[in-house]
Amino acid sequence: MSLKNVNLTEVVKRQYFFKLKANIDAMSSLVFLQLLAMLFSMGGSNSFHSSYDQVALEVSYFSGDVIIGFTMIWAFVTAITITTRQYRNHDFSFVTNRLSSSLSNILFLLTASIIGGITAILARNLLLVFKYIFSEEQIYGIPLTFQDLLLGVSATIIYLFAVSAIGYLIGALVQISKAFVVLIPVLFIGMLFIDGVMNRDPFIAYVFEFYVMESSFGLFFVKMVSTAALFFIASISILNRLEVRR
Amino acid sequence: MKVIECTDLAKSYFGKKVLNNLSFSIEENKITGLIGRNGVGKTTLLKIIAGFIKETSGEIKVFSERPFNSLNVSANSIFVDDQMSFPPALQLYELLEAASSFYPNWDMELAKRLFDYFSFDPKGYHNRLSKGKTSTFNAIVGLASHSPITIFDEPTTGMDASVRKDFYRALLKDYIAHPRTIIISSHHVDEIENLLEDVLLLKDGRNHLHLPMEELKAWAIGLKGPTEKIQEWVNDKEIVYENKIGTNTSYVVVRNDFADSALQSARLAGLEITAVSPSDLCVYITNQTKGGIDDVFKER
Amino acid sequence: MIILGTLLLVTAILIILVIVISLNSKRKFVTVKITHWLLIIYVGVLLLSFPFASLLTNDSMTSREKVGDLEEDQDWTRFYTALGEGKLEQLKSWQLINEKSYDYSNQSLKVEITGPVSPVYVERKDRDDGKIEALVYTNGLIVSGYDFSDKLVPINFRLENDTFSVLHPEHQSINLSIVRNEFTINQFTGQQAINDVSRVGNMEVYLKVPKSLQLNGTNVDFQYVKE
Numbered sequence: 198m199s200l201k202n203v204n205l206t207e208v209v210k211r212q213y214f215f216k217l218k219a220n221i222d223a224m225s226s227l228v229f230l231q232l233l234a235m236l237f238s239m240g241g242s243n244s245f246h247s248s249y250d251q252v253a254l255e256v257s258y259f260s261g262d263v264i265i266g267f268t269m270i271w272a273f274v275t276a277i278t279i280t281t282r283q284y285r286n287h288d289f290s291f292v293t294n295r296l297s298s299s300l301s302n303i304l305f306l307l308t309a310s311i312i313g314g315i316t317a318i319l320a321r322n323l324l325l326v327f328k329y330i331f332s333e334e335q336i337y338g339i340p341l342t343f344q345d346l347l348l349g350v351s352a353t354i355i356y357l358f359a360v361s362a363i364g365y366l367i368g369a370l371v372q373i374s375k376a377f378v379v380l381i382p383v384l385f386i387g388m389l390f391i392d393g394v395m396n397r398d399p400f401i402a403y404v405f406e407f408y409v410m411e412s413s414f415g416l417f418f419v420k421m422v423s424t425a426a427l428f429f430i431a432s433i434s435i436l437n438r439l440e441v442r443r
Numbered sequence: 444m445k446v447i448e449c450t451d452l453a454k455s456y457f458g459k460k461v462l463n464n465l466s467f468s469i470e471e472n473k474i475t476g477l478i479g480r481n482g483v484g485k486t487t488l489l490k491i492i493a494g495f496i497k498e499t500s501g502e503i504k505v506f507s508e509r510p511f512n513s514l515n516v517s518a519n520s521i522f523v524d525d526q527m528s529f530p531p532a533l534q535l536y537e538l539l540e541a542a543s544s545f546y547p548n549w550d551m552e553l554a555k556r557l558f559d560y561f562s563f564d565p566k567g568y569h570n571r572l573s574k575g576k577t578s579t580f581n582a583i584v585g586l587a588s589h590s591p592i593t594i595f596d597e598p599t600t601g602m603d604a605s606v607r608k609d610f611y612r613a614l615l616k617d618y619i620a621h622p623r624t625i626i627i628s629s630h631h632v633d634e635i636e637n638l639l640e641d642v643l644l645l646k647d648g649r650n651h652l653h654l655p656m657e658e659l660k661a662w663a664i665g666l667k668g669p670t671e672k673i674q675e676w677v678n679d680k681e682i683v684y685e686n687k688i689g690t691n692t693s694y695v696v697v698r699n700d701f702a703d704s705a706l707q708s709a710r711l712a713g714l715e716i717t718a719v720s721p722s723d724l725c726v727y728i729t730n731q732t733k734g735g736i737d738d739v740f741k742e743r
Numbered sequence: 744m745i746i747l748g749t750l751l752l753v754t755a756i757l758i759i760l761v762i763v764i765s766l767n768s769k770r771k772f773v774t775v776k777i778t779h780w781l782l783i784i785y786v787g788v789l790l791l792s793f794p795f796a797s798l799l800t801n802d803s804m805t806s807r808e809k810v811g812d813l814e815e816d817q818d819w820t821r822f823y824t825a826l827g828e829g830k831l832e833q834l835k836s837w838q839l840i841n842e843k844s845y846d847y848s849n850q851s852l853k854v855e856i857t858g859p860v861s862p863v864y865v866e867r868k869d870r871d872d873g874k875i876e877a878l879v880y881t882n883g884l885i886v887s888g889y890d891f892s893d894k895l896v897p898i899n900f901r902l903e904n905d906t907f908s909v910l911h912p913e914h915q916s917i918n919l920s921i922v923r924n925e926f927t928i929n930q931f932t933g934q935q936a937i938n939d940v941s942r943v944g945n946m947e948v949y950l951k952v953p954k955s956l957q958l959n960g961t962n963v964d965f966q967y968v969k970e
Contacts, residue, residue, distance in 0.1 A: 200515075200519055200591055201519060201547040201548070202518075203515065203547075204514075205514060208514060208518075211544050215544070219530035219532055219541075220530070221532055221778045222778065224781075225778045225782070228781055228785045244940070246940050246943050251859065251911055251912065251914055252914075252915055252945075253914065253916045253917070254884070254886075254916075254919070254943055255916065255917070255919070256919045256940060257919065257920045258920075259920060259921070259922050259923065260923040260925050261925045262926055265925055265926070265927060283528065286528035287528050287530050289493075289495060289517075289522075289528070290527050290584075291541065292517045293514075293517055294514045295512050297514065316785070316786065316789060318925065319789040319790065319792070319793060322789065322792040322795070323788060323792040323796075325796040325799060325800065326796055326799070328920075329799055335920070336800055337891075337919065337921050337922065338800035338923075339800070339922075340796070340800060341797070341924070345924060345928050345932065348927075348928055348932070349925055349927050349928040352927035352928070352930065353925070409926075412931055413931075414931050417930070417931075437512065438497075440495065440497060441495045442495070442496070
């Protein structure tokens, strides 16, 4: 038999298409999660005002925030899932090395983020349609401009990708040792606790401010993408040494 | 050309040494049988060769590269056992298609024919197959891949006798048509005796014997007769196996380095000389104790 | 709207039909195809709902007055100053939510208020024309920058013999449903947070009375407009 030489790009490409087919169930869970999120959003978020006794004003706000939140959870869980032993073993039934495995995973997560982002933003409209069908209320709002739509979709995709990077790293850490399942939450809560005791702003507030309060899209893009890249690089180097037991 | 070269390979799990100072090399385009007791490290060795697990120390080279994380080794080798892991969402025919997209030498025609011969449902799912069918499917994938190194680790687990026969036959035929390096590890040495060209016997994590099958067949000889006579003849030899039959008779297996004349005199002295089949020999060599299971039930 | 409802119902029935058919067709389309179909149909429904949702929310909003960003305090002062100084031209036309006119030729008028005590602004006209004009002004019911004062039940009036009643409506609850953009959009467009109610619909009474009409009322705070 003649020896065939393969290059990394070829293998990653084939693995990527393989994973798109193999992980199709992730997409159906996306649909169900978003439908569930719409169900939860039907009540709207309410704020209550009355500046004097006669008039009580209650405003219910409807938006796709919950849908985006659920989609972020989905991206996080999907990323963790593909780092588990079973999924890593799938690659080794065919042609792979650990680097190509991770690279094709990242491409898959990117695709998932794109699909998730587009559907999450569009889903708000379906929510409004459901609301219209099931309740008689008039809903007030300005239709989404194309520019806002584009902005929303891009930003959501970037959020999802970053969240999946976090999930991938956590998944990779857990693969080294199950201890991380306990360690990571304990560390997280511990830091919040210490911040509380020391009476200073929790570090999570700084994180929030750094990423979520960033109002320039360009800066936001750079921040999120570079953070995601860092997390992925860390994950790759962790997964690169792991044995595949089967 | 040596496709696999192994020098002083060692592998420990949780402090326990499984492979220890293992050295051997395998030439290309040969069928080698990897024999040894349960737990001696056959699967471990094969997984190291396939690049699944890392060696603890020593050197292993497949196609002159370290197999762990080597894309070239992965593309030119395949590891087949009953634990081969496939995505549960894909149907069997999709798995074959996936294999064809990855393996450059994939023979879809062969795969389809074997698939139909063994009555698989293309729309079936891998995780719903019975044990025997799983092994069969995995073996089909292994065969059709035409990988330059094809590793079968206990490939016939769960297969019934006729399927096993078919598998060996298919393996041989395809091997003759498309020569490649094949390593089979199996407990059924007697079944694959006629398949193997070389035998690599592991004991205590080491390379105990690495011989062509022809030599293995003539490696040892069996002597049976009155116990005292046996003692005379094998006094200075290393006894591979001995067994007391009745009150006065013994059966003994020793290395066959007798001259023909010595064997003649042994026969004249009343000893029965028999050849030792490779599968029996392997059992005797790798035995931990000198006696047999009957000793457990003696003197009770 | 009925068209919308029926279209959606038809789509839903189609989806169910496809699933049922594929389940029944000798398991050919099961699992692999089902997830593909599910995703395709879902995306289709999402795309369809885009124009529908736009239609739903469109008319009701764009016909409303959009109010620019004014400092709340400033805005408050401007409203009450305008009322107090009788400069009604400074108020917008949509701020007038009730207007009644009564013939009254008597010398004096008793004014009663049912409801909370609030000042009654009175403007004396140049002459005695025997007409009382009662106006209700609101500063606005501004949510997300749009005015919803048409939802208010305005203060009403009744003239019986020589008693003029200012009738505050019963306790009213106004419920509004508003669509907000997602945080991934607001992050960059700077749209307000959830508490974007800027004016809560307080109403004031403004009377234009004949020049020499005597007004009296117990517990009524008459604010005579300075000329």
